[in-house]
Amino acid sequence: MTHLKIEKLLYKSFKYNILPTGILIFGSEGCGHFKLGVKLIKFFFKKDILKQNFLPHPDILFMYPLPKEKNKIDEIFIKFLVKKPYASLFNWKKEINSENIDLKISLFQVEYILKIINIKPYELSHKIVIIWMSEYLNISANKKLLKILYSPIKNVIFVFISENENFFINNFKSLVYRINLNTIYNYNIKPIEIQLKKNLIRKLIVINILKICDTNKSYKYYYYKYYNIEHYDLFDKSLKKNFIVWMRLLFGLKNKIDLLFKWCSNINLWSRDKKKMFLLFSLEIFRIAHRYNYDKNYMNPFWYAKNFNWKNFCKYINTKKVSFINKLITEVIEGIENFLIFWFSILDLSFNLNKILY
Numbered sequence: 001m002t003h004l005k006i007e008k009l010l011y012k013s014f015k016y017n018i019l020p021t022g023i024l025i026f027g028s029e030g031c032g033h034f035k036l037g038v039k040l041i042k043f044f045f046k047k048d049i050l051k052q053n054f055l056p057h058p059d060i061l062f063m064y065p066l067p068k069e070k071n072k073i074d075e076i077f078i079k080f081l082v083k084k085p086y087a088s089l090f091n092w093k094k095e096i097n098s099e100n101i102d103l104k105i106s107l108f109q110v111e112y113i114l115k116i117i118n119i120k121p122y123e124l125s126h127k128i129v130i131i132w133m134s135e136y137l138n139i140s141a142n143k144k145l146l147k148i149l150y151s152p153i154k155n156v157i158f159v160f161i162s163e164n165e166n167f168f169i170n171n172f173k174s175l176v177y178r179i180n181l182n183t184i185y186n187y188n189i190k191p192i193e194i195q196l197k198k199n200l201i202r203k204l205i206v207i208n209i210l211k212i213c214d215t216n217k218s219y220k221y222y223y224y225k226y227y228n229i230e231h232y233d234l235f236d237k238s239l240k241k242n243f244i245v246w247m248r249l250l251f252g253l254k255n256k257i258d259l260l261f262k263w264c265s266n267i268n269l270w271s272r273d274k275k276k277m278f279l280l281f282s283l284e285i286f287r288i289a290h291r292y293n294y295d296k297n298y299m300n301p302f303w304y305a306k307n308f309n310w311k312n313f314c315k316y317i318n319t320k321k322v323s324f325i326n327k328l329i330t331e332v333i334e335g336i337e338n339f340l341i342f343w344f345s346i347l348d349l350s351f352n353l354n355k356i357l358y
Contacts, residue, residue: 014043020177021152026162027181030086033161044124059124065103065136090273099271107140126155134160135167149175239281244308250354268343283329289317
């Protein structure tokens, strides 16, 4: 199913007044769940009322992850999502300078919203509550919302936006209408075709971009916005650079142990989320390299890197090695979750990778 088909189904439900109280839109990062939520909101606006920038609006309320001691910052949050509609929690943490802090949607936020939704709608037929990254609801907030869903309030719709539905209990899932966006793949987007016609971008580069993006429209969004790959790196530049440095250090490690220690110390200063991102990014690179050995037309994530020979790197990768690497990296990620000392974990991983690869 495409976004358009889902929109049509939702519009029919709205038209016949059969929209459920709770709607859960879930999918992987960048799949466009917030965009779909915004389109759902637009159904409630009359044509003469609807404006291009209708947010903020008194009938549209937001809940989103925040640090414990921080009060709601709706203006900042709305501006953030308008600028970056495909943003992830990691982007939001960066925005509010809370990269090393766990964010949650607290009971205080839920109670604050409950006070407002009991007031009659100002302009729309319903009050709409958007719960962004709803998997980060804390236990007490989750229970409170469950009670509301069991006995729904009139003219109130809750839109839960999530990247992982597995965080929700079965009772919750049974009370909401679930929309899965993980199945949406859309490579054929007009701006790419326009650029190809103008011969501004090589076809090979475009294919690489689309393969790397997969369902993640956040990458596509910025790429289409600027129409130039130099303006936006598909992966965080620091991830790409550090992966290249890491692989270079592992090759001939005996003479580079001091440099490896320094590199591990630098990585150790990153936030927990960025550490996990780097490890997942690295794992993905190993998988891509393995696939590349069987299909030379497959993507090359480092096609723009001058100091990294992708073909030579791929020669060191095979099925057994990838399975071992997968286990090792997964263990390190679990260690991050369990607050183990990352410096030792990444160092141990480096030594193990050196044995496996070279």
